[in-house]
Amino acid sequence: MIRTWSVRTVTQAARARIAAARLAATCGVSTVERTRLVTAFTAHLRQCLTKGGTWRVGVTATPIPGGGEFVLEVEPVGRGSQDRPGPWRMAISCAEDVDLSDGDHGADDPASLAEALFGADEDAALLLERLDEQEALVAFHREELHQTNQGVLALHAELDAANQAQRRLFDAEQKARREAEAARGRLTFLADASAALTASLNHEAIVRLLPALLVPRYARAVDIWLFDGTESSSPDRGASHPAAAVVAARRERPQYAADHPGGLPGVDDHPPSALDPGRPLLCIPLPTRRTPQGVLTLTSPDEGWDADDAVMLVELTRRASIALENARRFEHNRDIAETLQRALLTELPRTPGLTLAARYLPATRGLNIGGDWYDAFRQPDGSLITVVGDVTGHGLHAAVMMSQLRTALRAYAVDGSSPGQLLTRLHEFLHRLRMDLYATAVIARFHPHDDTLTWAAAGHPPPVLRTPDGEVLTLDAKPGAMLGIPLQQRIADHTAPVPPGSTLALYTDGLVERRAQGIDPGIGRLTDALATFRADELDQDLEGSADRLLHPLLHDSEHDDDVCLLLCHVHGDEQPV
Structure with a gap:
């Protein structure tokens, strides 16, 4: 339409x-x-x-x-x-x-026109009303959008704050992890170094070990000043020591010598050393129960020391001082014990037609004193008694018992008793003492103007006899039991020919016995070693032969038991050697 x-x-x-x-x-x-x-x-x-x-x-x-x-x-x-x-x-x-x-x-008509005009106004009013609604809606959405933007901004701020907090926590965790790793490293080093220091009872070895432990990780150089002047890690033993070391010894407190404060806990600050002003020094006294025995001076490494390093180094120095003190005390006691042991061992007598050579090596562990002994003396009829014995145990108690047995044997031998009789009387003597100590011994008697050897053993390794033609025999005739056990026994004598050129070896079990091997392989090694000597070697240099005999049997420097060896070589003439 x-x-x-x-x-x-x-x-x-x-x-x-x-x-x-x-x-x-x-x-x-x-x-x-x-x-x-x-x-x-x-x-x-x-x-x-x-x-x-x-x-x-x-x-x-x-x-x-x-x-x-x-x-x-x-x-x-x-x-x-x-x-x-x-x-x-x-x-x-x-x-x-x-x-x-x-x-x-x-x-x-005017009415229709007016009506149309009002209708247009109504439409305009309605449109304006709709416009107001839309503006209100737009304003609402604008406010909502603003709130959303604010929320987004707040969320971003919270996320950023959370990210920063997480980063701080991560950094703190990494720092704590590094500190824990460093602390564990220090504790591990302290434990390992302490074990190494306390493992030795030689104060010279401890002094040499300290620089090897500390350089270059915790020090560029190390100087150990012992007040008796016996040792120093520096090549020049007469070198001067920094003033901070003197102050540390006098005040008994660690000193940090540098041109700036160290801030180390328990350490006093001191002006830089005139000997090395460009390098900080850490001088730590070596404490003892009374006064310091020296000062440990460390030259700073390139990265310097922090507070934890200083605490660890002071503790390590304390432990090193204890190790040094213990080593010196042990060495002092060992020297006294060794002097006592040597005093108990007699000088071998001069005998016509017979050469004697003895060796005594104390155990390398513990005090150098034990129950092994050797002895040689003449009887009234001119015969020569040689004896090697071993008291069970180690230390001063065993040495005292050895001295008593040695004295008793010399007293019993005055009446000319045979080796078996002497051992029987020693057994009764030791049994009556009831000191919970036992002993083994072997006695050999050389007769004047006779090529016959009389010997007896009580629980002791058998004698080894080298004949003039180089054959080596083990004198393993039935021995008696150990001396001092709760058993009545009479120990028998045995004889063996000893023509000129023969060599008899008496020894203790420390020479031939090794852990997990028993004693028989050691006796075999002894006989093999003795067979390698020439007759002229034994005639001309029995002392040197004794040393050469010990060397293959004691190839390691560490042995847990005392070693005693007595060589008796028969000559063709009767002139004393």
């Missing part, structure tokens, strides 16, 4: 506008769309009136799928095709099946 109007004047334009608005309302066009349509139509009519002439306004309502279409067109009338502008057209959706033929949509 099409409705048309001719517009030439303003009044006609207003009526066409009113008619178009009413038709749009009739077609069911929404208020907003209708207002938009009328506004655009009014603006175009104004342009048409400005141009002048007659204009045709047409309204068409046609059905389309799903509804209808309201079309408004404006085109000029009566103009040539050259200067004729194109039609203006605007289409909007409307209701389906609208009839535009009914009703007077363009009435000219």
Whole structure:
């Protein structure tokens, strides 16, 4: 359906506008769309009136799928095709099946015009109301967006704060881990160094070990100043010591000598040393129960010391001082014990036709004093008694018992008793003492002007006899039991020929016995070693032969038991050697 109007004047334009608005309302066009349509139509009519002439306004309502279409067109009338502008057209959706033929949509009476004017105002008011709603909605969404932005900013701030806190925690964890690793390293070093220092009872070895432990990790150089002047780690033993070391010894407190404060716990600051002003020094006294025994001076490494290093170094110095003190005390006691032991061992007598060589090696562990002994003395008839014995145990108690047995043996031998009789009487003597100590011994008697040897053994390793032709025999005839055991026994004598050139070896078990091997392999090694000597070697240098015999049997410098060896070599002449 099409409705048309001719517009030439303003009044006609207003009526066409009113008619178009009413038709749009009739077609069911929404208020907003209708207002938009009328506004655009009014603006175009104004342009048409400005141009002048007659204009045709047409309204068409046609059905389309799903509804209808309201079309408004404006085109000029009566103009040539050259200067004729194109039609203006605007289409909007409307209701389906609208009839535009009914009703007077363009009435000219004032009431209709007023009504149309108020209707337009109502549409404008409704549009403004809708606009207010949209503005309120826009304002609401704007506020909501602002709140969202604020929330996002706050979330970002919280995430950034959480990230920074996490980074701080991570850095703190890494720092704590590094400190824990460093502390564990210091504790491990302190434990290992303490074990190494206390493992030795030689104070010279401890003094040599300290620089090896501390350089270069905790010191560039180490100087150990012992007040008795016996040792120093520096090559020049007469070298001067820094003033801080003297102050440390006098005040018995560690001193840090540098041109800046050290800030080390328990350490006093001191001016830099004139000996080495460019390097900080840490001077720590070596404490003892009474007064310091020296000062340990450390030259700072390139990275210096921190507080934990200083605490650890002071503790290590304390432990090193204890180790030094214990080693010196042990060495002092060992020297006294060794002097006592040597005093108990007699000087071998000169005997015509017989050469004697003895060796005594104390155990390398503990005090150098034990129960092994050797002895040689003449009987009234001119025969020579040689004896090697071993008291069970080690230490001063065993040495005292050895001295008593040695004295008792010499007393019993005055009446010319045989080796078996002497051992039997020693057994009874030791049994009566009831000192919970036992002994083993072997006695050999060389007769003057006789090539026969009389010997007896009580629980002792058998004698080894080298014949002049180089054959080595083990004199393993049935021995007696150990001396002092709760058993009545009578120890028998045995004899063996000893022509000139023969060599008899008496020894203790420390020479031939090794852990987990027993004693028989050691006796075999002894016989093999003795067989390697030439007869002229034993004749000319029995002392040197004794040393050469010990060397293959004691190839290691450490032995847990005392070693005693007595070599008796028979000569062809009777002149004392």
